[in-house]
Structure formats: structure tokens, C-alpha cells
Amino acid sequence: MAKVSIIIPVYNVERYLRECLDSVCRQTLQDLEVICLDDGSTDSCGRILDEYARMDGRFRIIHKPNEGYGKTMNAGIKLATAPYIGIVESDDRIAPDMYENLVQLMEEKQADILKADFYEFYERDAGNYIEEYVYLLPDESLHNLYGKIFNIHKNKMAFHSYLGTWSGLYSRRFLLKEHILYNETPGASYQDQGFWLQTMIKAKRIYLVKEAYYHYRIDNYGSSMYDKGKVFAVRGEYHYMRGILDSMREAGKEYYPWLNQLQIASCFNSMSRIADSQKELLAGCIRKDVLEASEAGELDASLFDQGQKAELFSLIVNPKAYSKKLIKRREQIERLLEGYSHVILYGAGKIGRRVQRLLKDGRLNTKIKSFAVTQKEQNPAVLAGIPVEQIDQLLEYRETALVIMCVGERYIAEVDTVLRKKGFENRMVYKQLFDERDKA
Numbered sequence: 502m503a504k505v506s507i508i509i510p511v512y513n514v515e516r517y518l519r520e521c522l523d524s525v526c527r528q529t530l531q532d533l534e535v536i537c538l539d540d541g542s543t544d545s546c547g548r549i550l551d552e553y554a555r556m557d558g559r560f561r562i563i564h565k566p567n568e569g570y571g572k573t574m575n576a577g578i579k580l581a582t583a584p585y586i587g588i589v590e591s592d593d594r595i596a597p598d599m600y601e602n603l604v605q606l607m608e609e610k611q612a613d614i615l616k617a618d619f620y621e622f623y624e625r626d627a628g629n630y631i632e633e634y635v636y637l638l639p640d641e642s643l644h645n646l647y648g649k650i651f652n653i654h655k656n657k658m659a660f661h662s663y664l665g666t667w668s669g670l671y672s673r674r675f676l677l678k679e680h681i682l683y684n685e686t687p688g689a690s691y692q693d694q695g696f697w698l699q700t701m702i703k704a705k706r707i708y709l710v711k712e713a714y715y716h717y718r719i720d721n722y723g724s725s726m727y728d729k730g731k732v733f734a735v736r737g738e739y740h741y742m743r744g745i746l747d748s749m750r751e752a753g754k755e756y757y758p759w760l761n762q763l764q765i766a767s768c769f770n771s772m773s774r775i776a777d778s779q780k781e782l783l784a785g786c787i788r789k790d791v792l793e794a795s796e797a798g799e800l801d802a803s804l805f806d807q808g809q810k811a812e813l814f815s816l817i818v819n820p821k822a823y824s825k826k827l828i829k830r831r832e833q834i835e836r837l838l839e840g841y842s843h844v845i846l847y848g849a850g851k852i853g854r855r856v857q858r859l860l861k862d863g864r865l866n867t868k869i870k871s872f873a874v875t876q877k878e879q880n881p882a883v884l885a886g887i888p889v890e891q892i893d894q895l896l897e898y899r900e901t902a903l904v905i906m907c908v909g910e911r912y913i914a915e916v917d918t919v920l921r922k923k924g925f926e927n928r929m930v931y932k933q934l935f936d937e938r939d940k941a
Contacts, residue, residue: 503534503559505600505670506581509589510573511537515544517592517718522553524594524716530601535560536577537591541567546591571683571692578682581673588667592718599714603670606710610650613704616662616669618713622886623720625867632716633886637662637709647711653701659709660701660759660804666693668715671700679703684741691738694767698742702749702756720867735771736786739764758801761794765805769812773862777828784820791817834863834934841903841927843870847916848907848931849880849889856907856931857885870902871895875919892923899924907931 507525511518525535537550537560547564554560563576578586585607589595599617607615622632638644643658653659675681681703684695701707742760746753768787775783791813794800802810816823838844844860846853849872860866872889874880880889895902904925906916913930920928 502532503583504530504532504604505585505587506534506536506577506583506673507587507589507600508574508577508581509535509537509591510540510570510577511542511546511550511591512540512567512573513542513544513546514591515542515546515549518546518549521589521591521594522549524597525589526553526557527597528595528600529598530604532583533559533600534581534583536563536580537561538563538565538573538577540565540569540573569685569687569692571685574683574692574696575685578676584673586671586673586676587669589715590667590717593667594716594718596714596716600670602712602714603710606708607670607672610706610708612650612670612706612708613672613675614669614700614706615671615708615710616665617710617715619663619665619668619715619717620713620886621719622716623718623867625869631866631869631886634713635663635717636711637668639663644711647709650706650708652705652707654755657755657759659707660763662709664694664697664763665717666697666700667717668713669710675704676700684738686734686737686741691735691767694735694738694763695742695745698760698763699745702746702753719861735767736764736790739767757797757799758794758804761790761799762801762804765791765794765813766809769809772824772827773831777831780824780827781821784816784824788817788820830935831863834859834865837929837933838865838868838903841868841901843898843902844868845870845873845895845898845902845904846907847873847892847904847920849874849884850907852909852931853907854885856905856934857887859934870898873904892919896923900926903927903929905929905931905934 539547539550539562550562554562561580565576585604587600603615603617616637618634618636620632621635622630625631638646638661640661643661646656646659651659679699681696681699683692686692739760746756746760765787768783772780772783791800805813846856846869853872857866857869860869869887872884872887873892873895874889875892877889877891882889904920904927906913906928908916917928
């Protein structure tokens with residue numbers, strides 16, 4: 502009998518599907534059941550899946566009409582027969598020893614759910630991938646939760662963990678006992694968040710692994726996470742999640758402030774992807790959600806970091822102005838970077854990371870060639886998966902790359918002089934990417 506049932510939902514990902522399936526085939530744990538559900542793909546995915554099934558008897562292929570992510574995942578869960586269930590998205594890939602190592606931990610810890618850190622990756626140049634290690638718990642103060650059994654009731658700060666559902670394992674018995682399934686709204690719109698909530702609040706034994714096996718693709722712009730027409734669906738999913746807490750009566754009330762924080766943060770993340778014409782409408786929805794939660798006594802300001810609080814204040818005061826600020830910032834960044842195939846971030850400190858995250862939010866991170874420094878001593882070899890190189894190693898890009906100086910005010914003139922003497926023609930200060938309020 503298989504130890505793990507791997508559920509792979511598939512829809513129009515022919516470009517990435519073979520890479521995903523190959524990584525599953527290469528698992529060192531052989532006792533697998535691979536349930537691939539073709540949700541009405543109109544490209545060659547169906548033929549590719551059938552090909553793998555002919556080569557590997559562990560594959561079960563289900564061809565079905567297009568019904569959306571939630572229904573597809575629920576069909577996979579109902580078909581699973583192994584004691585543990587894993588989820589792999591069809592444009593991602595996994596390390597060869599992922600399930601062998603995670604099953605061993607699941608059996609040792611007797612966990613209901615187990616989650617591991619992961620990598621985000623994208624293709625910078627043809628065949629050249631950038632991979633950034635992502636902690637499930639971004640705040641280092643929470644890293645004490647790694648490597649021990651806990652539950653969310655006594656450790657609510659674990660709500661700050663990453664909402665992904667695919668980097669670990671689930672006890673099938675646990676899912677069936679607690680009747681945990683996906684919301685079956687049409688399309689592929691945030692249903693994983695409702696599943697995440699159910700598993701986190703109902704699990705008595707959660708185990709987090711401070712090691713990464715899963716590789717999560719962030720350059721598939723056909724993915725639903727980049728579908729501008731679906732970003733409002735996040736509010737519908739949170740309405741569904743609210744219903745889950747309501748059904749728990751008194752036991753669910755303690756989680757209302759956390760649910761509101763998650764909803765507001767998710768909507769903020771959607772603001773960078775939604776069409777400009779819809780930004781003001783979404784900002785108004787966020788404002789409404791915040792005010793209603795506050796009036797009901799279900800908003801806890803301590804759950805938001807300082808940056809989130811500043812953004813919230815700006816939005817609540819004037820949603821229209823806030824939306825215009827986001828549009829202006831995006832247009833300004835795109836204009837400044839237009840025409841450059843490569844970007845070099847000079848400075849591998851906090852400012853450089855801030856600029857890297859800004860470009861990542863705008864999906865311009867694929868242009869980043871490297872972080873640059875004058876001397877490599879006392880600097881990391883890699884930052885956010887991007888190589889840190891001495892500026893003299895990048896001289897071939899003197900005429901074609903844009904160098905963004907990501908250093909403090911007192912160092913700008915010195916760095917600008919160094920770059921000019923070395924022949925880097927295209928230079929700018931990082932502050933040009935931000936508006937006046939951001940600069941402060």
C-alpha cells in the first residue's frame with residue numbers, strides 16, 4: 502500500500518508540467534500514489550498525463566470537466582487511499598527526498614499536519630533559475646515553533662505563518678475525521694486559504710520543519726494568483742472562512758481578530774496585482790472591512806506590523822488617494838526600468854533587500870542580474886537567491902544595465918563616483934523608485 506497519496510491538480514500548464522511530474526517520479530520514496538486531476542485542460546496537459554501513466558503505474562489520471570480548483574482538490578482527497586496526503590501544484594517541483602524525509606517525521610511525531618519551509622523560484626534567463634529560501638515563519642522571534650509539536654489554540658502567533666498548503670503532509674485520517682475539504686467556488690480563487698485555516702485550527706498536533714523541499718514557481722503569470730479578474734474572490738473566501746468559525750460557536754470567536762488580520766493582509770497583497778481601474782474599489786472594500794471589524798470589537802491592531810499599520814492608515818483616510826499612489830508608483834518604476842534587460846542593485850543590505858522586494862511585487866525581479874558590492878568580504882555569497890558579486894565582475898554590463906544605488910544617504914556620492922569611474926553609464930538612486938511619503 503502507498504505511504505503517500507500525492508494530489509496534483511492540472512489546468513493548462515503544458516509548459517511546466519513535465520518538470521513537475523519528473524520531480525515526482527524521482528522521489529526516493531517509491532511507495533507513492535500519484536493522483537493527477539486534469540480539470541478540463543485545453544492544451545496538451547491531458548496527453549502528457551496519459552504518457553506518464555503509461556510509463557509509471559503509480560500514476561492515476563482523472564480527466565474531468567473544468568469545475569475549478571476547490572472541486573478538483575476535493576475529488577483528489579476523496580480518491581486518496583494512503584495514510585498521508587501531499588499536494589503538488591502542477592507548475593512547481595519538489596526535491597527528490599521530500600516525501601521520504603517528511604513521512605519519517607510524520608510517523609515519528611504522530612502529527613496531524615506537517616509543514617516545511619520552501620523555495621520561491623523563477624527563471625531569470627533561459628535555463629538560469631533564481632531560488633529564494635522562504636521561512637514558513639518569517640518573524641525570527643517565532644522560530645521556536647519549529648521542531649516541536651504544538652496547536653494553534655495555545656500558539657496563536659503561528660497564524661503569522663505562510664498560508665501555503667503544499668509544502669508538507671496531512672494525515673488522511675485527520676482530514677476525514679474533521680471533514681476538512683476545500684471551498685468549491687468556481688475557478689481557482691484562494692480556496693487554499695480556507696483549507697489552510699481549517700487544518701490549522703482543527704489540528705491538535707502541528708509540526709513545522711526548518712528545512713525546504715518544495716520549489717514554488719512565481720513566474721507563471723497564467724497562474725490564478727496573477728489573475729486580475731479574481732482578486733476580489735479573496736473576500737468571498739474569507740466570508741466562507743468566517744462561516745467556519747461561526748459554526749464553532751464560542752470556540753471560534755477567539756480567532757475572529759486573526760481572521761480579520763489575514764483578510765486585510767490578503768486584500769492588501771491583491772492591490773499590487775489588480776487592474777488599475779479596480780484599485781479604488783478594492784481599497785474601499787478594505788476600508789469597509791477594517792471599520793466593520795473595529796466596530797464589532799474584532800480588530801486587534803497589535804497583529805499588524807508597523808508597515809501594515811502605516812499603509813492601513815493611509816488607505817482608511819483616503820482610499821482614492823491611496824489607490825492613485827500605488828498606480829503612480831508602479832508607472833514610475835516601470836518607466837524607470839523600461840529598456841533595461843538587466844538591473845544591478847548596488848548594496849547588499851536592508852535597502853537592497855527593500856528594493857528587491859519592491860521589484861518582486863511588481864514582477865520586475867526577473868531583471869535583477871545581481872547584488873553588487875565593492876568588496877565581497879563580510880557580504881553573503883547569495884541574497885534572496887540572487888548572487889552577490891563584486892562590482893568589477895559586472896563590467897560587461899557597464900553600458901546595458903541599470904545600476905540602482907541601494908545605500909544610505911552619506912554613501913551615495915562615493916558610490917556614484919566609483920560607478921562612474923568604472924564606466925557604468927546608467928545609474929540611479931533607489932529613492933527615485935518611491936514617492937515622497939515612501940522616502941520618509
